[in-house]
Amino acid sequence: MHALVIDDSKPVRSILTKVLNSLQFQCIEAQNGVEALDRLSHMPRPTLITLNRHMPEMDGFELLGRIRRSQQYKNLPVVMISTDSTKASIEAAMRLGATDFIAKPFTPTELIARLNTLGLTQETKKKSKQQPDPQPSSSLSLHTNQHAQIVLEHKPIRILLVDDSAAIRGILSKTLHEIPGIKVIGTAADGEKALTLLEKEHVDIVLLDIEMPVMDGIETLRHIRKKYLRLPVVIFSSLTERGAKATLEALVAGANDYVAKPTATDKDSIVARIESELVPKLRAVYRPPEKNKDPANSTASKKLMTAASFNKNLQNISVIVIGVSTGGPSALADILPHLTVANAPPIAVVQHMPKEFTGHLADRLSKLCKHRVCEAHHGQALESEHIYLAPGGSHLEIQKHGKEAKLVLHDGPPENSCRPSVDVLFRSAAKIFHSDTLALVLTGMGNDGLRGCKLIAAEGGVVIAQDEPSSVVWGMPGHVVRAGLADMVLSLDRIGPDIARRICRQQK
Incomplete structure (x- = not known):
């Protein structure tokens, strides 16, 4: 039997390997998600994967999602072992497909007992030949960080499908029905029918097409946002020129994310897109009931430093760099208009988005802004009162040419599986502007921007992260906060006004 042990802590990997070796596992180790994917591609199919939650390069949640999207590893036992053993973290791990969750610190005896329960030890396999399989349980026993056992009921994510194509609704319903933890509770062929169903059913996520008769997706979204401010909405629409503009309009209007319908119309292509792209995004934007709170009333929206220390640390803002992903268009539409004050410093933005959208x-x-917002061009001078958006598919850097700062676009290798990458932009800003750099890390999946923030912090610049309640997905800002790199953690509605006031004071 083979086991893949994934943890950024070498001592933890050593302990796990020693215990698993005693159970006749041959162990291969990896220190992050990227390395783990490489190990998986070269090793025999493992019998077990143990996985840490927080790691550099690629965290445990992102890796778990990728593992579960592969048919080869769809049913492979994956045990998450982490210090982050809050109820929300455990539930998120189980939704993504973890087989079990063990809280650190753990004992070898506990680990062996849990593997025995999962039928992954030689002792259990001998017994299983003599005893019938146990009845499946409707709940899963997990451990908190106090090692007290709790039982979590894993209710499925309830999806409302809204699409005028009966064929698409049928394929979506059938495919999602087979995904553990997801339940389609209703379908609608237009927006009016969808709004009626929302009145009658408890819905966790709306999956919404754009072009529909009676009431299209944009109008439906506006009605949803008036009454259900925090209800996640994912757009599932075409990436034609017309479709891209409409989808972008929906994202700015408050849609949480989107997945492009495949250009091929065969069933296999649609199913593949659903499993590889749509399902991970549905799980990412899902908000458990206890998280559906008004950000303005949340204690999580708080400053980590006082306004006075903020002013002291940031003597001058020469450039503002922004990194954002899932939920970004709406967040940018909220923040950027506040930053278009007189003599505002240049703003460079990386939004993870295909070139069809940027x-x-x-x-x-x-x-929406008083200042010009443009898609960045190679060789363009960096000027005050201008906002530059990295084009999809190209990295954006700032480089010094004599006394002038210019924008550079290139198609270098993706970083953090992204191009454009936030880290690339942040790294270049730290190198040129040093302590005069202000970085904003907004809503988004993954950890792009984390390494760039480390460099900005090392140079004396300031990092502001969006708080969890106001984020669609608290991945990118969450990594920065947990790494201790955020000078301030603010709700979305406070970020723009706070920075605008600082810019105005700087000019007096």
């Missing part, structure tokens, strides 16, 4: 996003944001 030009439309720049145009849309320009209509």
Whole structure:
């Protein structure tokens, strides 16, 4: 039997390997998600994976999602072992497909007992030949960080499908029905029917098409946002020129994320897109009931440093760099208009988004801002009162040419599986502007921007992270906060006004 042991702590890997070796496992180790994927591609199919939650390069949640999207590893036992053993973290791990969750610190005896329960030890396998399989349990016993046992009921994520194509609704319903932890509770062919169903059913996520008769997706979204401010909405629409503009409009209007319908119309292509892209995004934007709170009333929206220390640390703002992903268009539409004050420093933005969208996003944001918002061009001078958006598919850097700072675009290798990458932009800003750099890390999946924030912090710059309640997905800002790199953690509605006041004071 083979086991893949994934943890960024070498001592923890050593302990796990020693215990698993005693159970006749041959262990291969990896210190982060990226390394783990490489190990998986070269090793025999493992019988077990143990996985840490917080790691550099690629964290445990992102890796778990990738593992579960692979048919080869769909049913492979994955045990998450982490210090982050809050109820929310455990539930998130189970939704992503973890087989079990063990809290650190753990004892070898506990680990062996849990593997025995899962049928992964030689002792259990001998007994299983003599005894019938146990009846499946409707709940799963997990451990908190106090090692007290709790029982969590894993209710499925309830999806409302809204699409005028009966064929698409059928394929979506059938495919999602087979995904553990997801339940389609209703379908609608237009927006009016969807709004009626929302009145009658408890819905966790709305999956919404754009082009529909009677009431289209944009109008439906506006109605949803008036009454259900925090209800996640994921757009499932085409990436034609027309479809891209409409989807972008929906994202700015408050849709949480989108997945492009495949251009191929065969069932296999649609199912593959659902399993590989749609399902992970549904799980990412899902908000458990206890998290559906008004950010303004949340104690999580708080400063980590006083306004006075903020002013002291940031003597001058020469550039503002922003990194954002899932939920970004709406967040940018909220923040950027506040930052278009007189003599505002240049702003460079990396929004994870395909090239079909970024030009439309720049145009849309320009209509909301006093200053020009444009898709960045190679060799363009970095000027005050300008906002530059990295084009999809290209990295954006700031480089010094004599006394002038210019924008550089290139198609270097993706970083953190992203191009453009937030880390690339942040790294270049830290190198040129040092302590005069202000970085904003906004809502988004993954940990892109974490390494760039380390460099900005080392140079004396300031890092502001969006808080969890106001984020669609608290991945990117969450990594920065947990790493101790955020000078301030603010709700979305406070970020723009706070920075605008600082810019105005700087000019007096």
